[in-house]
Structure formats: C-alpha cells, structure tokens
Amino acid sequence: MVKLHIKKGEESHFLYETNVGVSVEDLIIQLVRLYNGRLKVDRLCQEIELLSSHGILLPPNMQGLTDEQIIDLKLKDEYADTCIPCGGHTDNPDPVGRRNGRAPNEKMKEVLHRTISEARAAISKNQVAAKVCMTEEIISDSLDKLRGAIMIVYPMNLPPYDPIRLEFEGQEDLTGSQASLAVLEESTAQLWWAGKELTRSKKLQDFIGRNEKTTIIAKLQKKGQGAPAREPVFSEDAKKEMMSYAYRRQEELKKLEADEEDSYLNAQWADPHELKRSFQGLRDIKWGSGLK
Structure with a gap:
C-alpha cells in the first residue's frame, strides 16, 4: 500500500x-x-468547550444583548429550563x-473535557509523526464519542439552533x-504532487509508478489557487544537521590552522643552537651507557 502524507x-x-491503482477522482x-471530517471534529470540540464553560446557546434574537435589554424587549429563552445539564448547573456568564x-x-x-481530549488526539497532526493513517472510522468514532458525551451531560438534548x-x-x-474558508469541495478540490496536478481522469500509478511501498507528500487545495509551493529538497531536521x-x-579547520602556526617551533631548522652544534660536530651524537 502506498502512503500519502x-x-x-x-x-x-x-x-x-491506498493503492496505486486507485483513480485520482x-x-x-x-x-x-x-x-x-477532521475540521468538523475540531469545530465540535471548540463549541463543546464553550458549552462546558457557559452553558447552552441563547436564541438568536437574544445573543449579544444585556440582561436589561432582554427584560426591556420581554424576550425569554424557552429552552433554558428544559435543556439543563445533568446534576445541575453553576453560574458562569458568557462575556x-x-x-x-x-x-x-x-x-x-x-466528562466533556476528557472526550474532547480523546477526539483531538485521534485527529491530531501528531499522528503523522506516529505514522498512524487517517480513516473514516477514526472520524466516525470521534464524532460518536462526542455525541455520547453530550447525551450524558444533556439528556434532554440541546436547543435545535x-x-x-x-453539526x-x-x-x-x-x-x-x-x-467556511477552510472547507473543501469534493468536486473542485485539487491534489498536487511533485509540482504537478494529478488529473482526475487518470489513476495514481500514472503519476507515481507501480511501486506500492512508497510514501509521497501530496498537497490538497481549492481549485484556482495555482500550483502550491514545492517541498524543500532538505527537511528542517536535515538542514539543522548539515x-x-x-x-x-x-x-x-581553525584548530588545525592554529596548530600549524606553532608546529614549526619543534622543527630542527628552527632551533637557534642548531648551527653552532653543527660546526662543533655535536649533531646526531648518540649518548650511550658506555661513555665514561
């Protein structure tokens, strides 16, 4: 199976x-x-965090109003007394x-925070480093866990709005x-690899060959954005190592150059007494134990 990053x-x-025989379409x-799907899980996690901090969403016609304005306009949240959290609630006004x-x-x-952490871990970008491939089952399981947590905390469900x-x-x-800017459309999204767009009417093997045991870096983007920047020849880790x-x-090299500058001091020609010993015939005399 070929892997796409x-x-x-x-x-x-x-x-x-996937396999190289799959159609690009x-x-x-x-x-x-x-x-x-990953975006959807992330949106839910963000909203559930707010839910855990400040309760259910107000009706659209009451959002952003002060308590005095709500009283003056005689507005009422009809779901406030029915969509209540299990075990009661604590007051924490939404700023x-x-x-x-x-x-x-x-x-x-x-319960909510633990489920959020599990869902985020399942879709995290850290899964790339861990070499865990994303599947529809992972997305579906994360959504089911989040839905289950909401039903535990809010058995009467949330307001329809x-x-x-x-979600x-x-x-x-x-x-x-x-x-909405991050969401991609199935019919218009483009897949790029090695600086070229993968044509929908062809198969993956038409671009990367028939070798199943390979990993490629492919870029997914909206139509009309032009060719994405190509991947650098060296990774950041490789650059740091180089x-x-x-x-x-x-x-x-600096150390070697410094050593070479002083190494001549040990050379024979640099000895100031060498010439005198030469004239006196004292060069290369070997002192032995036989001398008395």
Whole structure:
C-alpha cells in the first residue's frame, strides 16, 4: 500500500493509505471527506468547550444583548429550563453574550473535557509523526464519542439552533463564517504532487509508478489557487544537521590552522643552537651507557 502524507500549503494534516491503482477522482473525494471530517471534529470540540464553560446557546434574537435589554424587549429563552445539564448547573456568564451562563457541574465538565481530549488526539497532526493513517472510522468514532458525551451531560438534548446539535445532525450552516474558508469541495478540490496536478481522469500509478511501498507528500487545495509551493529538497531536521556538521568542520579547520602556526617551533631548522652544534660536530651524537 502506498502512503500519502497530505498537506495543505505548508501545514501537515494526516497520512492516508491506498493503492496505486486507485483513480485520482476517487482518491480526491476520499481525502476531502477525511479533511473536512477532521475540521468538523475540531469545530465540535471548540463549541463543546464553550458549552462546558457557559452553558447552552441563547436564541438568536437574544445573543449579544444585556440582561436589561432582554427584560426591556420581554424576550425569554424557552429552552433554558428544559435543556439543563445533568446534576445541575453553576453560574458562569458568557462575556460575549452567546450562551446562557448555566454551565455543567465539575463532574459533567470532566466528562466533556476528557472526550474532547480523546477526539483531538485521534485527529491530531501528531499522528503523522506516529505514522498512524487517517480513516473514516477514526472520524466516525470521534464524532460518536462526542455525541455520547453530550447525551450524558444533556439528556434532554440541546436547543435545535445550537451549533453542536446542528453539526451532529449534519445541518450546520457555515456560510459567512471563518470556518467556511477552510472547507473543501469534493468536486473542485485539487491534489498536487511533485509540482504537478494529478488529473482526475487518470489513476495514481500514472503519476507515481507501480511501486506500492512508497510514501509521497501530496498537497490538497481549492481549485484556482495555482500550483502550491514545492517541498524543500532538505527537511528542517536535515538542514539543522548539515549546519551543525559545517560548524563542527569549521572549528576543526581553525584548530588545525592554529596548530600549524606553532608546529614549526619543534622543527630542527628552527632551533637557534642548531648551527653552532653543527660546526662543533655535536649533531646526531648518540649518548650511550658506555661513555665514561
């Protein structure tokens, strides 16, 4: 099986395992689903963190209003008394006014935080270094764990407009949000390798050959962004090692040059008494034990 190290720009995302006979069309669709799935898990983790701190989302017509404004406008959160966390709540007002400030108790918070940590670890970019390949099962399992944690803490479910519930039901609307900029479309996404776009109508082996036991770095991006920057010839670790070796070599040369500057002092021609001994016939005299 060939492994693809998927990047978007310079950012590493995940490893994916496939075979060289797969069509580029099917490969791109699968990669986009995994890429968007990881984004979905991350969005849920962010919202659940806010939920654990400040409670459920207020109705859209109450968000951002002060308590005085809500009273003056005679607005009421009809889900405040039904969508309550298991075991009661603690008051923690939301500084931005999006949530009702009724946070779960510490025990229920621990359930949410532990599940968030597990989900994030499963889709983490550290999985690339650990050589763990991303699969739909990993994404699905992470979503199921997050959904289960929400049902434990909020057995009466969340309001129908809450982004967490909408994400679980596949009805999220990211229009106009920052998150929408990161999402890729299956029909228009492009896959690049070695500075060239992989044509959807061809197979992967048409570009990388038939060798299954290989790993390539491929870049996934939106259509119309042009060719992505090519990968550097040397990795950052290799560059650091080369610089370290060059520095050590430079220091060794400096040391050798310093030694050569003083080495002549031990040479015979540099001895100031050598000429005198030569005239007196005292050169190369070997002193032995027989002399008296």
